[in-house]
Amino acid sequence: MKKSLILGITLLTVSLYANETMYTSSVKNLYEASDSNAVKGRLLPTSKVIVVEKNSDKSKIEIEGFMKAGVSNAIYFSVGKRILVAGLSKSGKFDIKKLSSSKDKDGVEWKKVVLTAYTKNENLTKDLKPLYDKAEDLFKSNCSICHPIHPVDEFTANQWPSMFKAMVNRTAIPKEDRYLVTQFLQKHAKDMKGE
Known part of the structure; x- marks a missing residue:
């Protein structure tokens, strides 16, 4: 039993x-x-x-x-x-x-x-939206300190990683969240609309 x-x-x-x-x-x-x-x-x-x-x-x-x-x-x-x-x-x-x-x-x-x-x-x-919200907040609040914020759809999915990597060390974005922000930027890039 x-x-x-x-x-x-x-x-x-x-x-x-x-x-x-x-x-x-x-x-x-x-x-x-x-x-x-x-x-x-x-x-x-x-x-x-x-x-x-x-x-x-x-x-x-x-x-x-x-x-x-x-x-x-x-x-x-x-x-x-x-x-x-x-x-x-x-x-x-x-x-x-x-x-x-x-x-x-x-x-x-x-x-x-x-x-x-x-x-x-x-x-x-189960919910992807809070992950994207967190990534967007990290991006906007950290990457606008030194210069005007780049629109998420300014670069292509293949351009975003090198653009982000070139500047991320000047930000307070924790290392464990850097992939999250990169994924957000790539999946919302100008050549990802409709995918």
Whole structure:
């Protein structure tokens, strides 16, 4: 009786989180298996994940994104844009399934993929808006001290990281929030409207 009750509660907990859409609020470690402690990748803030299964300390997640032909250790948010969703160790053996493929305007092949991995349960949220609000506030309150604030849509997704990196050390933006601000700027860049 006791074992069946525990099993029932475990299955109910797992099913409550099945296929739930969540977003990462910080840089998160990725693991190949639920019982592994070897970090084999990193997931960046504001990345959308589908929680397939949630256990006591880790969640099994699926991450959709794009891989550039010949680059097997990076998953990007959009074709032709350097908006990193996840960086993977070359020694990692993640389950990555190809969903489709296409070519960008330069004829480079991109594969739409889904990565299955595990991550610790903390720093996942259902609502993306507070993350973007925090990033926007950090950007506006810090980057307007020395000069007029640049409109978020002034630069392209590929231009923003170097622009931000060139000046971020002159700000009070904490190191742990710098990827969050970069992701916000890239995902709201002038060439990201409608994506």
